Amino acid sequence: NAGVTQTPKFRILKIGQSMTLQCTQDMNHNYMYWYRQDPGMGLKLIYYSVGAGITDKGEVPNGYNVSRSTTEDFPLRLELAAPSQTSVYFCASRNRQGYGNTIYFGEGSWLTVV
Amino acid sequence: QKEVEQNSGPLSVPEGAIASLNCTYSDRGSQSFFWYRQYSGKSPELIMSIYSNGDKEDGRFTAQLNKASQYVSLLIRDSQPSDSATYLCAASIGGTSYGKLTFGQGTILTVHP
Numbered sequence A: 001n002a003g004v005t006q007t008p009k010f011r012i013l014k015i016g017q018s019m020t021l022q023c024t025q026d027m028n029h030n031y032m033y034w035y036r037q038d039p040g041m042g043l044k045l046i047y048y049s050v051g052a053g054i055t056d057k058g059e060v061p062n063g064y065n066v067s068r069s070t071t072e073d074f075p076l077r078l079e080l081a082a083p084s085q086t087s088v089y090f091c092a093s094r095n096r097q098g099y100g101n102t103i104y105f106g107e108g109s110w111l112t113v114v
Numbered sequence B: 001q002k003e004v005e006q007n008s009g010p011l012s013v014p015e016g017a018i019a020s021l022n023c024t025y026s027d028r029g030s031q032s033f034f035w036y037r038q039y040s041g042k043s044p045e046l047i048m049s050i051y052s053n054g055d056k057e058d059g060r061f062t063a064q065l066n067k068a069s070q071y072v073s074l075l076i077r078d079s080q081p082s083d084s085a086t087y088l089c090a091a092s093i094g095g096t097s098y099g100k101l102t103f104g105q106g107t108i109l110t111v112h113p
Helices: none
Strands: A004-007 A010-013 A019-025 A031-037 A043-051 A054-057 A064-066 A076-078 A087-094 A109-113 B004-006 B011-014 B019-025 B030-038 B045-050 B054-058 B061-066 B071-076 B085-093 B107-112
Touching: A004 A087, A019 A031, A019 A087, A019 A109, A043 A064, B004 B085, B011 B019, B019 B030, B019 B085, B019 B107, B030 B061, B030 B071, B045 B054, B045 B061, B045 B071, B071 B085
Parallel strands: A010 A109, B011 B107
Antiparallel strands: A004 A019, A019 A076, A031 A043, A031 A087, A043 A054, A064 A076, A087 A109, B004 B019, B019 B071, B030 B045, B030 B085, B054 B061, B061 B071, B085 B107
8 A cells, every 4th residue: 555655765965966856646646745844843835736737836946846747746856956955855645525635645755965 | 924833842741641732823714724743754644633613532632623713722631652742733724725734833742651
């Protein structure tokens, strides 16, 4: 029962490098999200998607890009990595139907920019 | 800025006591409220959701919502050491919010034997 799968789990990047965090879900959910969590803080929304081909910015989108070519996949691209992007990244998904439907989180990706 | 604020921690309670976690929100359009538990190094885990004013009980957990006061709380009865974690309060606006959540900063709870 895979749910939401994120890769990689850990990554160290040098300043200025780029990378993609992968996220895939096997629950046929329409809505997908990327959150970041800085140490001792809550989660902040980076980008979200309501379906294939449709994405929109969240609270903290600067320095990131996303795409949603399929229902299953929602990769997060970091361009020109900066130390401020050192964080834990969580991908999540939920079904469209239902008031307050449960959001399912992936296990997280720990990113350090040095 | 739409915000969710949680009472400052960390909170330490003895085993068997009641732990009380509080949360206020600024957006009156918020309709759904959630409490997540997050163990160190793990992803958030939903423990309670509440949508209507009043209390909602699930086992040892009781969520309370007061929309007039813009206040949400979580009570954990008979606290156990396994309840030691960070508790995150989250709010979602209904309608076209697409399930987006605004999180509080979290409250660290320690239950000591």
